[in-house]
Amino acid sequence: MTERPDTYVDARMRVRYAETDQMGVAYYSNYLVWFEVGRTEYCRARGFAYSDLEEDNETFLPVVEANCRYLKPLLYDREFVVRTRVKTFRRRFLAFTYEVFSADLETLHAEGETKHVFTGPDGRPKSLPEEFHRFLQ
């Protein structure tokens, strides 16, 4: 059985010169930045802007845990794809998984996961407003 195509969202990017280090490859913390771009595009593809969640609903999504496994370095100017999925969605908790593929989707360069809670602007946990539930289920 194949995966339903709508369970992931792909974001395409290129490695910036700023993101390389003197080892000649993309520096490891940038993958977490790319994961965040993946999350943003995931939300957009699901029909809402994460920025609206913050601005209109005073709901934030801080990261409580992140991890990444680095399988094959990415070089400057290489196009790549961040494939983002929701792994777990509960009223107060959200987990995403990510795969970083080469542009042709043949090579897996890295994979990772982030865990989040929903909070108010004061940083205290809250539930995701009901109107957003349908986007993440």
Next chain:
Amino acid sequence: MTERPDTYVDARMRVRYAETDQMGVAYYSNYLVWFEVGRTEYCRARGFAYSDLEEDNETFLPVVEANCRYLKPLLYDREFVVRTRVKTFRRRFLAFTYEVFSADLETLHAEGETKHVFTGPDGRPKSLPEEFHRFLQ
């Protein structure tokens, strides 16, 4: 006539691996980050925290212009000094200059300038609260 020693403030840092690029030197945008560390340390040495300006006085200091001349690259783990001065201070305007020296102060690696206006949280120009004037004069 020598410069009065209190006209500048020095901040010491080391080049982080994250700040290098595949050319093997510190990537050029990082100098602007270091300038900002220089500004922060300038304020602290003058007796106030820039964070207090933002938090307690709702006064922000966005950059309206920045420039940097790159004279000699900085390598990973090299210690360096950012020497910060106030060039111009007016009620609604502030300009800093920066020199980036080697740790022994013998070599000038870069020099630059940033220009700022004071604004409220809405981004509109305002005057610097009187109580801060003495710190910058």
Next chain:
Amino acid sequence: MTERPDTYVDARMRVRYAETDQMGVAYYSNYLVWFEVGRTEYCRARGFAYSDLEEDNETFLPVVEANCRYLKPLLYDREFVVRTRVKTFRRRFLAFTYEVFSADLETLHAEGETKHVFTGPDGRPKSLPEEFHRFLQ
């Protein structure tokens, strides 16, 4: 007389969450990173990859001067365009100008310039290999 359309190259991006700061806008050093993306896309649109210049011709293009004027802040997730032009091209020197526009090209958010020299891997000045001249003229 209108500008010939081929004198500039546009690169579209969105402001990443990582690029915002606590003032709620894109942090000022990121514009230099975006300028670099503009340069990379300029080269690609002209028919060559900057990475080939480095890898196959051992020619590098370090920045010797950069400046940026910040006119209107860019917010998280906002799409924008970096419009890149070659201002000056000589055998050993290259200058680019940049304009950062809103996605609809109606608002100018920032403008800047970078100056570069061509060097070998040892950092010493050299001339751009002849075969690349036609791309930049």
Next chain:
Amino acid sequence: MTERPDTYVDARMRVRYAETDQMGVAYYSNYLVWFEVGRTEYCRARGFAYSDLEEDNETFLPVVEANCRYLKPLLYDREFVVRTRVKTFRRRFLAFTYEVFSADLETLHAEGETKHVFTGPDGRPKSLPEEFHRFLQ
């Protein structure tokens, strides 16, 4: 039984404005940058420079896995301590753990781990040169 004081190395830093995001706290990928500063200072305190490992011994230490748990946000200009330990050291493998404390060491803000292999400049695994073993044991 208390831990031998030499089993960890502390690196003190402050949160840079560049490292904050529009949530008003340090952006999550920066912790991985701070871990790297922790590794660099760990090596220095043990008697060798990581840069020498790269330059003189053509030995690199790419990250193969990283994770971080975020317990309490860090704010702009807050001083903090990255406490770094070697968790596992084998001829071809190295794992570090990190704790990010408040300046007074009272509050744990984050904790994480990175796993590394030793490679040559070609990216192929190799053993750490013997002369460095004593530094990490």
